Amino acid sequence: MTAPLHEAHPTSPGRRLPDTQQGMRRRNLSRVMHTVNAEGPLSRAAVASHIGLTRAAVSTLVDELIRSGLLEELGPERPGRVGRPGSALALSGRGPAGIGAEVGVDHLAVCAVDLRGEVRARAVRHGVNRGRSPELVIGELTALVEQVVAAAEREGLWPAGLAVAVPGLVARDARTVVRAPNLDWHDTDLGALLSGDLPLAVDNEANFGGLAELWLGEGAPRDFLHVSAEIGIGGAVVVDGRLLRGTRGFAGELGHVPVRPEGPECACGGRGCLEQYAGEEAVLRAAGLAPGEHRVELLAERAAQGDKDVRRALRGAGTALGIALTGAVNLLDPQTVVLGGALAGLAPWLLPSLERELARRTAGPACSVTVSRLGPEGPLLGAAHSVVRGVLDDPAAVAGRP
């Protein structure tokens, strides 16, 4: 799988196609897809009025999208609308699908999402991946991908691309895992390990979680800091509806922001990083519990039962999160901070101390903190939806396939 998946977002103006008729046509095809996605089902006339093109121009674009299997006609619109009834257009439920995959520390998961955003097939395998060879793990992942693709094809869909979420730093080539300490992987080229010929994009799980929040969160803002945890603590910075990736693709490493500069040593080489106070191991240690599987569920259960040690440990983690987030909020001025992944389930016991630190350290109104409804599902859904968004952003790129 060596073909790079085109970026999940509109590229920046500097990198856009030249302003030719051909580039304009591709962007207008995308506008039609995005309009039907956001507002549909819609008649051709309604699409035309939304995007400010003539009815004739839109009809040509729509016909091309129907021929390519990206749009479908639902039949005449219900009466009651103004004007002659047109045939309502919807995104196709039998066209391309985004295949999302997640390599977790203790699970693998794959799903297929259609253009309408519905999960149409899914497969999960539980079991610890830490310390196993990338070849073995990716071999198992490939089997799950094949299983999900086959199920999707039985529903009349075809895979438009594969996006893989990993708990580690991913290079800007979108295929090399530079460092995933909780898997013990270094410089692992997933493009070489994955067989098949689907366009591939690998990304950090917190990034896909942040994108899921952007695309699927109800009333989600376009400027936010997404904080998530699996075993480590990850972050994703979304600015004006786009993920901030950084020069090497390593942006969002909130877990290694110094909280107490002379604090405990961290695997990253630093001291007193956020992960040393709010990472899973640190919280378990502070609560007097041993590491192991399903420890987040255990922490939530004990905290709900009123366990004093667990509650104190989570309060401490919330304080550390509040200190690190104060710095992040001062640098980024986001509209909100979203707690996702495993942190979402622990929010009731993290939030009071977290919000107290943010408020007492910020002049003026403190940044709001919200809890993700997607929780641990975010990264997998974000991965699959990134492929779907790629199709909406440039439908012409897949129009000739499969």
Place this chain on the structure above:
Amino acid sequence: MTAPLHEAHPTSPGRRLPDTQQGMRRRNLSRVMHTVNAEGPLSRAAVASHIGLTRAAVSTLVDELIRSGLLEELGPERPGRVGRPGSALALSGRGPAGIGAEVGVDHLAVCAVDLRGEVRARAVRHGVNRGRSPELVIGELTALVEQVVAAAEREGLWPAGLAVAVPGLVARDARTVVRAPNLDWHDTDLGALLSGDLPLAVDNEANFGGLAELWLGEGAPRDFLHVSAEIGIGGAVVVDGRLLRGTRGFAGELGHVPVRPEGPECACGGRGCLEQYAGEEAVLRAAGLAPGEHRVELLAERAAQGDKDVRRALRGAGTALGIALTGAVNLLDPQTVVLGGALAGLAPWLLPSLERELARRTAGPACSVTVSRLGPEGPLLGAAHSVVRGVLDDPAAVAGRP
């Protein structure tokens, strides 16, 4: 001065004009201007080949820009080039000018920059502004602006807009100073105080400093964190060649990133903020010196002479900068950190401890740190150039004026 200056950068794809012929023409006019700016003087044929349009299409665009006084013809190109010689095009030296202004804690400055980037007029007034009423200060600034505009007009230029740099937080309306603690200004509407009818944009001085670095720095990267100091410590985050502004326009507040969470109280409401260790007052106090004017020059002089107290104070400031920057680098993954403003002159004594902290706290290669060549000139030049960039980005918007 109530007309808002259009954004100095291309707007994001989501906010662009619809893809009509008219929008395409405006963007292509901008491409011609940017190409001549980056590569000129150039013939029409060379411009056409750079931007991938036909010679005929480019000629129409160029003729319009010449009629509007934005481009001029220098006469036939020198021989030795391939093909029939064309007339070389250059940005006009007698067209629109950007007027930049700076409200410093102890000075006011104004300059006029032409489309070619040359400073054509300049005026400065020294004297403490802290604690004086905004009406008085802006009254004096207006007189300086009028003086500089008159001088520019004598050179055949006309003012395209006014950009004002202030040491404080500016709202996204680009006219209201929400908080400038070192001037003791709060919720001050500069749009109402400035007389005249030039399009106006007010911004934080560190933001304009960062933009100056982007536009004028030699070999400047497109992803960097600009750190500057006047009395406080400011920052500007530039991502992919664009300034990250934040939801309220407050992004880049590096001075209030917590360095030691239980450290001294800060005016912002927090504790142990970077400004408490590396701000001018903190450094003077640590060095056993009294506050006053021109203290940065005094610190540099004493440090150069080998004064142990001053060197220790600057080492401590460098350490605190390194801790705060580690967090910022982990979040943003910039290509480099640029020390600007007053910090540039103190770099020889700040850098060793700053770089040591960054290196020991970062796994893998640490982010590089460079020193701005613009130093304290950055914000004023950045302000004036932001107006010039606005003209390059949308020449059609000024083509009908003056």
